[in-house]
Amino acid sequence: MNWQPDTSSHIPLFKQIIQYIENGIVTGHMFPGERLPSERELASKWGINRSTVNLAYAELRATGLIKSVQGSGTKVSEDLWGITPRRSPNWKDYVNGGLFLPNQPVAQRVKELLRDESYINLASSELAEELIPVAWMDQLLKQISLKHAVQYGEPGGDRGLRETIADHMQAEHKVEVQPEQILITSGIQQAFNLIIQCLLSPGDAIALERPSFMYSRTIFTASGLRLYPIPVDDYGIRPEEIRKLHSHHKLRMIFVNPTYQHPTGTTLPADRRRKLLEIAEELRIPIIEDDPYSLLTLGGSPAAPPSLLAMHNGGDFVIYLGTLSKIAAPGLRIGWMVAPKSVVERLTAAKEQMDFSTSALSQQLAKAYLSSPEWKGRLQIITRQLTRRRDIMLDALTKYMPRGSKWIIPEGGYYLWVKLPFKVSDSRLVEECIRHRVLLYPGTVYGAISNQIRLVYSRASEEELGEGIRRLSLALQSSL
Ligand SMILES: Cc1ncc(COP(=O)(O)O)c(C=O)c1O
Missing domain, CATH: 3.40.640.10 (Type I PLP-dependent aspartate aminotransferase-like (Major domain))
Structure with missing residues (x-):
């Protein structure tokens, strides 16, 4: 630290120290985990009062930029995610608070990819765009x-x-x-x-x-x-x-x-x-x-x-x-x-x-x-399409799933629940599915014990459904 606070400046010394350390961290000159000199060392090096350095360190600690641990001194924080210099709020502190909890990591990993159309989506619990009567809704909208x-x-x-x-x-x-x-x-x-x-x-x-x-x-x-x-x-x-x-x-x-x-x-x-x-x-x-x-x-x-x-x-x-x-x-x-x-x-x-x-x-x-009076007709079209998609998925499951897999045949709705005949790690399975470009959620996301998966047949196109199950079977093989 060759820098020296400017005693002739109108900016208080403790603020100059804060700015200096913040800049060092933000520009990467001081790296996460780097040990900082003690308050006493800095005070004597700069010829200033120790309480001034103490004040600066206290503010930097409050923003999360540095950490002091008794016995091992003061360091630049290892985890600087979401930590911003003192002029902005420390959002990391805020996002860790509040009532709502974050999504489960496995679910979050899949969620982030859902808008990428290059994946086959057996994960989103929604109707495929072509099943939503958009043109009719457009007409209704014009009458409002x-x-x-x-x-x-x-x-x-x-x-x-x-x-x-x-x-x-x-x-x-x-x-x-x-x-x-x-x-x-x-x-x-x-x-x-x-x-x-x-x-x-x-x-x-x-x-x-x-x-x-x-x-x-x-x-x-x-x-x-x-x-x-x-x-x-x-x-x-x-x-x-x-x-x-x-x-x-x-x-x-x-x-x-x-x-x-x-x-x-x-x-x-x-x-x-x-x-x-x-x-x-x-x-x-x-x-x-x-x-x-x-x-x-x-x-x-x-x-x-x-x-x-x-x-x-x-x-x-x-x-x-x-x-x-x-x-x-x-x-x-x-x-x-x-x-x-x-x-x-x-x-x-x-x-x-x-x-x-x-x-x-x-x-x-x-x-x-x-x-x-038209809406019931629209609903019938949706259920007819869902029936086709369920049947396509059932055929593909019979064709591709490993022997011993079991599933419940749904009489309605969007979901097929599959029980696997062997143990797989959820995170491994999700990563293998992503590698094979198919998205789905493992059963543990829904509180189930492991080795179960939820498949959605309402979202992917008819062509994609069979291919999605084929890819799932490959992902299962490579997850073992
Ligand atoms: C069982 C169940 N309840 C509630 C919801 C949420 O529905 P909404 O879109 O009306 O909030 C869903 C959505 O997937 C659901 O599956």
Whole structure:
């Protein structure tokens, strides 16, 4: 350190020292892990007071640029990711705080590649572009008056859309609900957040399926809830498990996705649904019925059993969550909740504080979509296409997967759940898949034990599906 602070400058000495060290680190002249002289050494070298050097080091430590460890002195920080000189906030400190947890690394690795079209995408749970009726939606959009759609919407949702959803619930699910029992949300995702933030408290115990879509979301654990798994077999959850969990943990809520479950594709049969409702009522635990897929019954399959909400028939133990994401277009971000009025009122007030309202334009488009006599025809086209894609994927699995692999044949929805006959490391498998240019998520992302994978047949083109499975089989061979 040949540099010397300028005692004649109007800039205080401690600031000059900070600037000097910051510049050294930013320009790479001082490297991560490099040992810095002690405060005493610098004070005597520069002929200044030791407390001045102490002040400078303290500020640099606070920004994360340097670290002092008792006994081993002061060093430039080894990990300078996100650390910026003192003039900017130390974002690393901020991003490590907050309520939400980061994505799991294996999931994040796949997520980063999803927009790269050179990969075959068996990972994204969304419809392929060609399955979304974009041209028709374009026409509907042209009929919408922007006059109202450019204003803030009503926090609980546009009255007309809530009436349309009430009709939809009657026509599709045979349940009679009033518009006042409906809250429009920005997708089911927001409904989860509202439920967690308004109806539950940190420390509360909740039960959810294992595997489940929601294990990939860390919203529950980040909110301090205690999560207890209800194992899923080929027919969904076994409701008796809830009794056991409740006796140990005093459950406050049960989250289930009973029809064409994400990620296993399983459907809870009517007798298990009845049992689930019976147990929930007996133990007085509300059920959140997460239902994005039930209208996507694939060709050749029996109709799905009635929803829990319908079976409950006027009871108030079930909160139902619906969405347009899987049957129309996820970009609309239109979901809805059917709940007792008191719950809708409480959550509406919270939603107003959260985002004021779901996009008024999206709500208008959703209303036009669902109230048009054409929408059922559009849904039929989507389910016909999904049926073809599921069958292509099933054929490819039979052809390419290693002997002993097992899968559940889904009667609806987007997902095929595959159990492998041998052990593989998830991160190895993901890397091998990436090397073979195919993307998918391993089952552990959904809370499953290892050696299981989730495959999505709704996103890739028909041509890509078979090739994707062929590549998966190669990736499996090289993961062993
Ligand atoms: C079971 C399940 N619930 C909820 C969601 C979220 O839906 P939305 O797009 O309405 O937020 C998804 C999305 O994949 C899902 O699979």
